[in-house]
Amino acid sequence: MSDTPPETITGSTDPMTETREARMGGVDNRFNSRLREAFGSSPFILTKFDQFMNWCRGSSMFMLQFGIACCSLEMMHTYAVKHDLDRFGSGVPRASPRQADTIIIPGTIVSKFAPRMKRVYDQMAEPKFVVNMGSCAISGGPFQEGYNVIKGAEEVIPVDIHVPGCPPRPEALVYGVVKLQERIAEGESSPVTVKPYELEQFNDLEQDELVNKLASQINEDDLVMRYNWADSP
Amino acid sequence: MSLERPRPDQSYVTDDGVDYDAIEELLGEHVLGRETHINAEGFVIRPDEVQEVLFALRDQAGFDHLSVVTAQEYGDRYESIYHLKKYDDPTQELSVVVPTSKDNPVSQTAEPVYRTADWHEREAYDLVGIEYEGHPDPRRILLPETWQGHPLSLDYDQDRPQIVTLTEHANPIADDHYESESDTMFLNIGPHHPATHGVLHLKAVLDGEQVVDVDPDIGYLHRCEEQMAQQGTYRHQIMPYPDRWDYAPGGLMNEWGYARAAEDLADIEVPEYAQVIRTLGAELCRICSHMLALGTFCLDIYGDFTAIFMYAMRDREKVQSLLEDLTGSRMMFNYLRLGGVAWDLPEPREEFFEKTRDFLDDLPEATQEYHDLITSNEIFQIRTIDTGVLEPEVAKQYGATGPVARASGIDYDLRRDDPYGYYPELDWDVATDDGCDNYARLLVRMQEVEQSAKIIEQCIDVLESWPEEDREIQSNVPRTLRPEADTEIYRAVEAAKGELGIYIRADGTDKPARFKIRSPCFSNLHTLPEMSEGEYIADLIASLGSLDIILGEVDR
Numbered sequence: 001m002s003d004t005p006p007e008t009i010t011g012s013t014d015p016m017t018e019t020r021e022a023r024m025g026g027v028d029n030r031f032n033s034r035l036r037e038a039f040g041s042s043p044f045i046l047t048k049f050d051q052f053m054n055w056c057r058g059s060s061m062f063m064l065q066f067g068i069a070c071c072s073l074e075m076m077h078t079y080a081v082k083h084d085l086d087r088f089g090s091g092v093p094r095a096s097p098r099q100a101d102t103i104i105i106p107g108t109i110v111s112k113f114a115p116r117m118k119r120v121y122d123q124m125a126e127p128k129f130v131v132n133m134g135s136c137a138i139s140g141g142p143f144q145e146g147y148n149v150i151k152g153a154e155e156v157i158p159v160d161i162h163v164p165g166c167p168p169r170p171e172a173l174v175y176g177v178v179k180l181q182e183r184i185a186e187g188e189s190s191p192v193t194v195k196p197y198e199l200e201q202f203n204d205l206e207q208d209e210l211v212n213k214l215a216s217q218i219n220e221d222d223l224v225m226r227y228n229w230a231d232s233p
Numbered sequence: 234m235s236l237e238r239p240r241p242d243q244s245y246v247t248d249d250g251v252d253y254d255a256i257e258e259l260l261g262e263h264v265l266g267r268e269t270h271i272n273a274e275g276f277v278i279r280p281d282e283v284q285e286v287l288f289a290l291r292d293q294a295g296f297d298h299l300s301v302v303t304a305q306e307y308g309d310r311y312e313s314i315y316h317l318k319k320y321d322d323p324t325q326e327l328s329v330v331v332p333t334s335k336d337n338p339v340s341q342t343a344e345p346v347y348r349t350a351d352w353h354e355r356e357a358y359d360l361v362g363i364e365y366e367g368h369p370d371p372r373r374i375l376l377p378e379t380w381q382g383h384p385l386s387l388d389y390d391q392d393r394p395q396i397v398t399l400t401e402h403a404n405p406i407a408d409d410h411y412e413s414e415s416d417t418m419f420l421n422i423g424p425h426h427p428a429t430h431g432v433l434h435l436k437a438v439l440d441g442e443q444v445v446d447v448d449p450d451i452g453y454l455h456r457c458e459e460q461m462a463q464q465g466t467y468r469h470q471i472m473p474y475p476d477r478w479d480y481a482p483g484g485l486m487n488e489w490g491y492a493r494a495a496e497d498l499a500d501i502e503v504p505e506y507a508q509v510i511r512t513l514g515a516e517l518c519r520i521c522s523h524m525l526a527l528g529t530f531c532l533d534i535y536g537d538f539t540a541i542f543m544y545a546m547r548d549r550e551k552v553q554s555l556l557e558d559l560t561g562s563r564m565m566f567n568y569l570r571l572g573g574v575a576w577d578l579p580e581p582r583e584e585f586f587e588k589t590r591d592f593l594d595d596l597p598e599a600t601q602e603y604h605d606l607i608t609s610n611e612i613f614q615i616r617t618i619d620t621g622v623l624e625p626e627v628a629k630q631y632g633a634t635g636p637v638a639r640a641s642g643i644d645y646d647l648r649r650d651d652p653y654g655y656y657p658e659l660d661w662d663v664a665t666d667d668g669c670d671n672y673a674r675l676l677v678r679m680q681e682v683e684q685s686a687k688i689i690e691q692c693i694d695v696l697e698s699w700p701e702e703d704r705e706i707q708s709n710v711p712r713t714l715r716p717e718a719d720t721e722i723y724r725a726v727e728a729a730k731g732e733l734g735i736y737i738r739a740d741g742t743d744k745p746a747r748f749k750i751r752s753p754c755f756s757n758l759h760t761l762p763e764m765s766e767g768e769y770i771a772d773l774i775a776s777l778g779s780l781d782i783i784l785g786e787v788d789r
Contacts (some may be wrong), residue, residue, distance in 0.1 A: 065427055069785055113454050
């Protein structure tokens with residue numbers, strides 16, 4: 001063994017040529033993205049700024065690290081080895097809602113948790129997207145008849161994608177997230193603005209026994225959730 | 234209250250177990266009547282003599298473990314049942330039944346006798362509506378403070394609207410702890426926080442970096458599991474729910490908890506072949522569950538998302554793939570049936586055996602890797618050794634079980650002490666450790682993984698040599714089960730987190746009249762303030778991680 005590199009490397013331009021050829025086309029076109037196709041031979045691209053932004057958004061999404069129930073285990077597996085959601089550009093969980101674009105709702109939402117979830121959702125910067133994971137987040141799932149269970153996350157926050165299952169397999173969640181990315185990139189899923197808390201709705205309540213009892217205890221500035229179980233789907 | 238107590242003499246025990254007549258004599262005129270539950274005798278006592286009776290049973294008859302408090306409402310009365318056991322021998326059981334009247338459901342608290350009664354009685358108040366006189370902290374525990382009514386009472390109207398507020402939390406001890414030099418800070422940890430392992434909310438009061446007071450606020454995942462079970466028929470409709478209590482996944486162990494109680498209630502035999510399959514599946518689940526505990530614990534305390542967490546996830550994937558071959562599902566198995574299992578091992582059997590053996594062959598190397606990465610790591614040792622100390626006597630007071638109790642030197646494992654399934658035929662050991670700290674709890678879990686592997690290996694050998702014509706997976710069970718009215722049972726199994734017990738009262742229909750879940754995580758979590766008050770906030774997080782709670786099981 002000598003210290004000098006072999007002749008095949010120093011004296012040849014083959015490696016560089018091969019790489020360049022691989023990038024420009026040929027047998028291995030891994031490097032030919034749709035963007036490159038769009039560019040063609042010219043270094044300019046004409047598009048609408050909105051479209052460009054949508055494409056950017058859909059291509060890189062930060063998830064909120066948000067575990068509720070059983071589904072959060074499968075969500076962890078989706079982020080972890082084997083399934084590795086990061087391959088699709090959306091697998092970096094952020095612990096703070098301020099840094100996240102997408103919230104996956106992985107589990108049953110109960111009356112005590114719904115206001116907290118809403119608060120976390122409100123704290124996320126817009127535009128923000130919601131993926132419902134599993135039957136519980138969609139409709140209450142197997143617990144729908146429970147006295148304490150909210151019949152779906154959609155009662156509290158707007159939802160973009162539902163991934164059914166109990167729990168969905170990691171593959172299914174990957175599919176759901178990729179679909180969401182696609183929709184965002186195509187501009188089909190637009191950000192929704194929601195009013196923070198429905199204080200007005202609460203003020204309009206009929207004066208029943210419960211409201212009378214609580215009215216004195218509730219501060220106008222309080223955050224309030226009202227559950228009308230009889231009207232729930 | 235002193236935690237020292239005299240060594241109970243053995244005079245209340247006969248060769249067959251507890252000598253109930255001697256105990257009746259001991260309690261004397263406190264006993265109003267006797268009930269026979271399938272697992273133990275029940276002594277009916279007056280609601281204002283609870284403490285006296287329980288003190289006598291604890292200090293003189295040696296019942297040092299309050300498993301659970303079951304509350305229920307009958308047409309004419311409320312009833313609290315204290316299920317007592319002994320840590321030394323959990324087959325010695327006894328129930329104390331405390332009836333209270335309908336119009337004044339007040340019963341004396343058992344909290345001075347067993348610390349664990351604190352939370353159990355709060356839950357009884359919350360869900361059923363019995364009040365406990367002298368209780369130190371009579372609040373709701375699972376439902377929001379503003380909740381109207383008690384959902385498991387008979388006249389609860391489920392359609393009633395409810396209002397839940399989200400108020401700012403005030404510092405509860407600011408007034409009496411405030412001095413000009415030192416100030417305390419109130420800190421909310423959770424319910425959405427990466428280190429709480431789910432939706433747990435810790436109300437912590439800090440003095441500098443030290444925890445002065447911590448109050449776990451649970452109920453953010455209270456999804457009415459008991460109500461769901463009470464609405465389902467024994468035969469098929471209840472079995473899917475246990476998978477969702479401890480979803481780590483402790484699925485098969487939880488299912489076994491329900492199956493064991495219901496089978497003993499309805500007197501159903503389970504073929505031995507099915508017992509072997511159950512044992513195999515349950516131990517696979519245990520490995521899976523402990524791997525999660527290990528991965529997230531390390532994630533909590535030295536922030537390693539790349540190596541240890543991913544390695545643990547990799548090993549979980551392997552186990553889940555085996556479980557999927559066996560049961561058809563990655564997490565929610567629904568594989569056990571009353572009187573057996575749903576189907577036989579997957580065909581071709583050799584492939585399943587080989588795959589399992591491959592996993593077991595790789596396991597020692599993986600375990601060694603974890604030891605290299607974790608237990609021999611200096612940072613890890615500094616974070617865990619001598620932090621979160623839980624003395625054995627304290628652990629018993631709180632009803633801690635499972636790895637948490639065993640790491641405090643309490644040699645208590647229902648698989649051995651209250652044998653069920655195929656465990657008595659197999660050769661394995663109960664892992665214990667005298668460390669009492671966070672480090673010991675992790676070591677116990679890692680040893681248990683090794684023991685589980687040992688059990689699985691033997692199960693595979695047994696299954697492989699089982700004669701083909703004798704593979705009975707299911708005994709004869711009537712299509713509709715209607716256990717006799719007024720039969721009551723409390724049965725427990727050793728789940729990954731500890732003693733998972735089920736209390737069922739039958740009323741002659743095909744659905745249980747009362748279904749109560751004794752969740753190990755609930756009692757284990759109750760020890761958290763004991764472990765972390767006076768310690769650093771960072772050690773609080775480590776202690777919480779080492780308890781390995783699953784909120785689905787804490788809140789049910």
